[in-house]
Amino acid sequence: MPAVTETIETVQSVTESTYKWGFETDIEMEFAPKGLNEDIVRFISAKKNEPEWLLEWRLRAFSAWKAMVEPRWAAVKYPPIDYQDAHYYAAPKTKVGPKSLDEVDPELLKTYAKLGIPLREQEILAGVEGAGSVPAEGRMPVAVDAVFDSVSVATSYKERLGKEGIIFCSISEAVQEHPELVRKYLGTVVPQGDNFFAALNSAVFTDGSFVYIPKGVRCPMELSTYFRINAKSTGQFERTLIIADAGSHVSYLEGCTAPMRDENQLHAAVVELVAMDDATIKYSTVQNWYPGDAEGKGGIYNFVTKRGACRGARSKISWTQVETGSAITWKYPSCILQGEDSVGEFYSVAITNNYQQADTGTKMFHIGPRTKSTIVSKGISAGHGQNTYRGLVRIGAKAKGARNFTQCDSLLIGDLCGAHTVPYIENRCVSAKVEHEATTSRIAEDQLFYCRQRGLTQEEAVGLIVNGFCREVLKELPMEFAVEAQKLLQISLEGSVG
């Protein structure tokens, strides 16, 4: 099993510094003044040269947010957040909208090179020589939108995708170039006042990705957005909107990292997906925000609203997430299954080590007849980590023949951590069938013994068993991500064994 060898190598290579993405890029930045008020919302909107309707949309969100209280029902603990003590806009001082990569600040290019994110189209994947228009067999290139603090700095492969009629750009660009599409769909899946963090995002979102796949088009490559928080005292509020028109297909990947700092930084994103008749959206996340140090100091608060609407018949939305980073994760990627025979999937691995806390899960709303959903959640707790699966399966009265299967497994490593499962099942339809299973256990002594007996060290054995535990989820990831995710699992568990 080569992945295991690779995992072990990775672990050995990172023994000195666990979070290798924790460096800071020294680059000239432009900030909005600290604080959050109507003027800041106007400032952001003006910076982005936005049309009047969008400014009004933001202001409505802001006034909704002011009337809301921060949710406290999740099983996570953190000190009160001072929303006035952060910059809501931070962008590298550079020309707006560089025409080609040559115009992008070399510091930024270096940053992404260091993170291993290929912005240059010809060096997409290690092992793919002379890539470009003709990728090697079976290995598609990945188009990347790179978001640095508040702005998108580059998007690759736009031309190639444009030939197919696919729009892949930053949401700021989409507001300028395709306002009718943005206006038609923005906020239709996650309304401005949906929840506290979504309302905050709606008021101050600065960038994010926009994807439109036209009717009948199968996107020829993986689309990807890489989010990087760099500046101090900022939050990141990105907004992603993906629309898959009838009969189309797209696979989208999301990655993220941040420097190591003692302060906590807020990341409150909103992701909206819309799938029309027979369309498929596959959304994969490897979340690797800075988790804080071994004492629980610093790290990102990842308070994210992700929701997909299966509007069309036979549409499908599949969420796969590997949550290894963040000090606190509050995230419930959901599916609204409106179209008949539509399908929702949620595959999740969440790891909490040291003092990390994760409260994550999904919501599946079965509205249309014969809608189906699958939930597979794997939670791993180590150190002082607290890991909660919280999920809702709701079957409406009209969802005749709806079907749900849920499997939640938790693994505990050490006796100072916690693993919790809070599923809600609500069924109003007699012909629906819902099944839920959950288990909690630790790594069995006999499994460990078996591995140790064959010459693996304790750490290698745990790594192997954890990877096996997560296999059902990892196999849902696109290949490159799966390898990355396996390495991350191992790194996240560093120091938790023995």
Next chain:
Amino acid sequence: MTAPVPTGAAGFLARYEGLKDHLPGARKPWLNTLRADAAVHFAARGFPTRRVEQWKYTDLAPVAQAHFAEPLTMVEGALALPVPNAAHRAVFVDGRFRPDLSALEGLPFRAVGLAQHLNDAETFLGSLAKPESEPLAALNTMLFEDGLFIDVPDGVDGGLLELVSITVDPGRPFAFHPRHLFRLGAGASLTLIETATGRGQCLHNPVFEIDVAEGATLTHGRMLQEEATVFHLSTIYATIAGGGTYDNFTVAAGPRLTRNEIHAALTGPKAACHMNGAQMAADGQHVDTTTALDHAAPDCASRQTYKTVLAGRARGVFQGKILVRREAQKTDGYQMNQALLLSEDAEIDSKPQLEIYADDVKCSHGATVGALDADSLFYLRARGIPESQAKAMLVEAFLHEAVETVSDETLRGALTRALDAWWSRQGQAA
């Protein structure tokens, strides 16, 4: 307290103010303090609304809005009692102990009416109930008048005892709040069969405090079979010491609204708790089973299996939480809840929950919801069994599966009869 208290709560508080000098034990300072504290808690919270997480799926508005009077007059004379399940029985009418209807002679332990023996209950009463977190327990503490007080000495096998609760319709809505105290000494054992029957517009709000000492075993079978005008809201608090076992089986089939809430704590090594049950509801009825199991000691085991059958416009709820504390290593916890929907208009809400802080544990829960299995139905139909009969067989099999866990034959027989009685009523109604 600034928010207005709901009508029903205000009514009960007013009753407490008016009655507090006349309630049993009114001259005992310790009890007055207990009741007064409970009244403060109840005043602060009132009846829980659906915004309270534990009451998300059960709406107490019909209870909170009703105006209940307390049963002031004793119902005299002979009453039609249910067919006995045991030689010994304690009978309560409208929540009051009736020695004349009971048969307690020859029991190897003490089983008495609480109202007459409050002095002996001073240290036990209120030691397990949590009026600060459960408003219904606060309401009970504030207004209880009587209850069954059982004290089985160390090492005594108490045999079989029946607890019968009857309500008689006085023609106006009324409420009663019995407080039952069961204490089993080290190594003692007892099988208790509880039957609640009756009619009328009433709120039956019992609270149980159950203390199972080291190595003791209490088997507690409950049949909540009041008529569809009754609100039955019961709260059980049980603590089980090392090596002890508390075995609860509840059949809820009858009342308009049933809440069967059980809080059990396993406090010593190798303690065990089994909570099983079957809840059934038809048109307009609501059944709710809510369990909270606290694994506070190592090497304990818990088992839960609950079945729900819903017909007509019925609503069923199952909420089950298993908490495993850090010190509760080697815990073995299992929970299963299954619901069968028989009609288009039925609704089931289920929330199993695990909260685990110890690593060397084996905990699992499962939940299934669905209609009768089409394949099983087809199998029976293919063998010439008419559809209605085939359905009946499958429902019976589904319910009886839950009772299989009961080892006491007398109890199993009583529970099975309760299940069958409900199912045959459905047949007649259809």
